[in-house]
Amino acid sequence: MNERTKSPRAGWLPKWLAPRGLARTRIGVVTDSAACLPAHLLDSEDFACLGIPIIVDNHVHGEDLNALMMGLAMGKPVKTSRPAPGEFTRVYRALAAAGCESIISIHLSGQLSGTVEAARLAAEGIEVPVKVIDSRTVAMPQGFAVADVLAARDAGAPLEMLEQIARSATQNSVYFAVPSLEQLRRGGRISTISSVVGNLLNVKPILSIADGAIHPIEKPRSFARAQARLVALGAQAATEAQGPVRIGVMHFGAAELATEIANELAPLSEQQVSIESLPAVLAAHTGIGVLAVAVAPLNPQSEPEEQLPS
Known part of the structure; x- marks a missing residue:
């Protein structure tokens, strides 16, 4: 359920608004499903959110909340698994092919998941620069930072400023x-x-x-x-x-x-x-x-x- 009526991004916009008339570099933004993003942000331009799969009783269920609820209620073993580096490679290459000249990839804490390490492995083989950020947090604190990055990117902020915003998740x-x-x-x-x-x-x-x-x-x-x-x-x-x-x-x-x-x-x-x-x-x-x-x-x-x- 999402009750937000206004974007939570306004705090960064006055600082990084691009001068009118300047060409804007296309920057792709990537995160993972641990960011707890509201649905309206998932359709952002040049953006991808990789799902982190759940495993219920040794069966992979993607992000199926119903399967998770049933598994927990029945006392079945439930685990999670990081996305494979190949999934990141696919997403990064798709953004590059769509015209992104650089990518910033923001993920849940590396102490909680191997997701950020998988992203770093994939970033090494991409034809455009990929900056991978360990947010050192999870859930909405990670998601708020991702939302701010998207807003500042859309306002024309350069990659260096987006990195600074992403790191503010801490x-x-x-x-x-x-x-x-x-x-x-x-x-x-x-x-x-x-x-x-x-x-x-x-x-x-x-x-x-x-x-x-x-x-x-x-x-x-x-x-x-x-x-x-x-x-x-x-x-x-x-x-x-x-x-x-x-x-x-x-x-x-x-x-x-x-x-x-x-x-x-x-x-x-x-x-x-x-x-x-x-x-x-x-x-x-x-x-x-x-x-x-x-x-x-x-x-x-x-x-x-x-x-x-x-």
């Missing part, structure tokens, strides 16, 4: 409340001991992303308390930001609770709070009933370039 906050640690344990995101102890104590942990990895930050004893803490953490992030923010709420199988959170946080958001269902690749690890809040500055500060291979 300034976006995200908090997840998961009803159970079991799926994270199965996916190797937490230890077996943490999962067992958490379930025995009825802990409904709140997790965040820092330095590209998942970190537990609080351990409420009930999901009602976890929901309240999500609102409080989102409000805190919004008030501590230097300037206006946009806020998004994510869920998987918890649309009513997500709407409640969005309504509570609406006064703090410069734009209407967006509500999105988590993509399959993330829901596969968090399980049914997960809730999340993302907060992103509309005017992020400059970030130093990361010391990673392009």
Whole structure:
């Protein structure tokens, strides 16, 4: 469900508007489905979003949310797999053939998935320059940065500025409340001991992303308390930001609770709070009933370039 009525991109546009009359270089933009993008952005020009497949009971289901929901409900093993480098090669070559003179490829944290490494492998054999960016985050924080890149690209910003915008994803906050640690344990995101102890104590942990990895930050004893803490953490992030923010709420199988959170946080958001269902690749690890809040500055500060291979 998407409730955004205005684009969340305006913060970058005044800086990078191209002078009228200048020819604009065509730049392709690529991301992956972990970005949790709203549907209207998926049809952007010179843009591709690669799906990260889910595997339910050893059967590959692409991004089939129904198969995922049934698999989770029946307790079947659920995993995810990075896109093959060949998939990136196909997309990069298609953008180059369509006239793109360079490409920027923005992906979920390399500490959570091998997707960004697959992109880098594919980029080495492409006839146009491909800049691969590890966003060091996931979900809406990644998606907000991708949306800003698309807007700035369409306004005429050069590749160097798009890189800077993409790297600003690390300034976006995200908090997840998961009803159970079991799926994270199965996916190797937490230890077996943490999962067992958490379930025995009825802990409904709140997790965040820092330095590209998942970190537990609080351990409420009930999901009602976890929901309240999500609102409080989102409000805190919004008030501590230097300037206006946009806020998004994510869920998987918890649309009513997500709407409640969005309504509570609406006064703090410069734009209407967006509500999105988590993509399959993330829901596969968090399980049914997960809730999340993302907060992103509309005017992020400059970030130093990361010391990673392009």
